[in-house]
Amino acid sequence: TERTILLAIAGGVATVTLNRPDRLNSFTAAMHAELREALAEAREDASVRCLLLTGAGRGFCAGQDLSDRAVAPGAQGPDLGVSIETNYNPLVRSLRDLPMPVVCAVNGVAAGAGANLALACDIVLAARSASFIQAFCKIGLIPDSGGTWTLPRLVGHARAKGLAMLGEKLSAEQAEAWGMIWKVVDDERLMDEAGALARHLATQPTRGLALTKQALNAASTNDLNTQLDLERDLQREAGRTEDYREGVAAFVAKRAPNFEGR
Ligand code: T3D
Incomplete structure (x- = not known):
């Protein structure tokens, strides 16, 4: 079938x-x-x-x-x-x-x-x-x-x-x-x-996008203080990804980034 x-x-x-x-x-x-x-x-x-x-x-x-x-x-x-x-x-x-x-x-x-x-x-x-x-x-x-x-x-x-x-x-x-x-x-x-x-x-920083999605989804029910705390926690996580490191390195070197989704 x-x-x-x-x-x-x-x-x-x-x-x-x-x-x-x-x-x-x-x-x-x-x-x-x-x-x-x-x-x-x-x-x-x-x-x-x-x-x-x-x-x-x-x-x-x-x-x-x-x-x-x-x-x-x-x-x-x-x-x-x-x-x-x-x-x-x-x-x-x-x-x-x-x-x-x-x-x-x-x-x-x-x-x-x-x-x-x-x-x-x-x-x-x-x-x-x-x-x-x-x-x-x-x-x-x-x-x-x-x-x-x-x-x-x-x-x-x-x-x-x-x-x-x-x-x-x-x-x-x-x-x-x-x-x-x-x-x-x-x-x-x-x-x-x-x-x-x-x-x-699919070529973008997938972890960062997933964390962005998580934050925006949570924002529909959180108050501002809770959301600010969540942004702190998720930004900490985003800041530890390889794609963040690559994004900054590429910006500073004035070249296109190559994100791997990690
Ligand atoms: O039950 C639970 O588990 C609870 C969960 C419920 C979730 C729900 O989604 S409830 C709502 C169910 N859906 C509807 O009520 C929509 C029913 N469909 C329509 O109102 C119309 O089909 C449309 C407005 C979507 C489109 O109209 P139109 O004129 O462009 O097409 P059509 O001629 O109505 O449909 C084409 C064929 O598909 C037709 O079959 P036929 O005559 O060619 O043999 C039609 O019966 C079939 N079809 C369309 N929708 C359904 C369907 N057959 C079974 N179930 C459908 N939902």
Whole structure:
């Protein structure tokens, strides 16, 4: 059977492609399991210094595959808490905790958990024709995959509530204008630009970027004093990396640095 997740490692970048295009890459339990495997493989490969996540076909990801979820009247449906605990939460945590930049190339519609999966990544590019839909409210659910946490922080409470309670389609351009994503790219340029960005990041000081990610992630919940302490600790760590030494040496010698990710 066709793999539902594709993993390609080249040039320091692990490209992970959601691959159920005829279902707009919506998630089954098997696909979650394959994605966990791919992320573990990428994480364990010492050559990988950036992860790029995208979708095959015309959609990015339509969230949970709902054909798995229809139940006869009166019958007991699946426990969605178990689904979240086993599949969606570990996925969001693993992207957040991955000690390298995670780039997302949103190639088409991102709906439900698919939208919030994209927003859990560090740098989100979207095709001009892509869109984001907090589709949960239309079927009686709440935004998951971190959406209730991520959305208000990215776009503010007023917009988060509008998106979550109305489930309207938000265009990629509006998402960029609201600061929800990094950048919109013309459709035919998306994968080239996302690939170039990921390959660039893979040549940068990976430890420093991982510590930067850790600090910014923590800032969403820390007060200033706690954050200043954290910056001290993480800067101490960054200052002990070989890439920091190389960065300063290259600057002083007026030459290009050669970062090794250590
Ligand atoms: O259950 C749990 O474990 C809890 C966790 C929940 C997390 C969630 O993500 S809940 C939210 C689930 N997702 C949705 O509600 C979105 C459903 N999809 C849509 O609303 C639309 O498909 C889109 C707005 C995303 C795209 O619309 P459009 O018109 O571009 O495409 P389409 O025709 O609707 O979809 C194309 C095909 O993909 C179609 O199949 P067909 O007619 O060609 O045989 C459609 O049924 C299928 N598809 C799209 N999304 C899903 C799906 N099939 C199963 N599950 C889907 N989520």
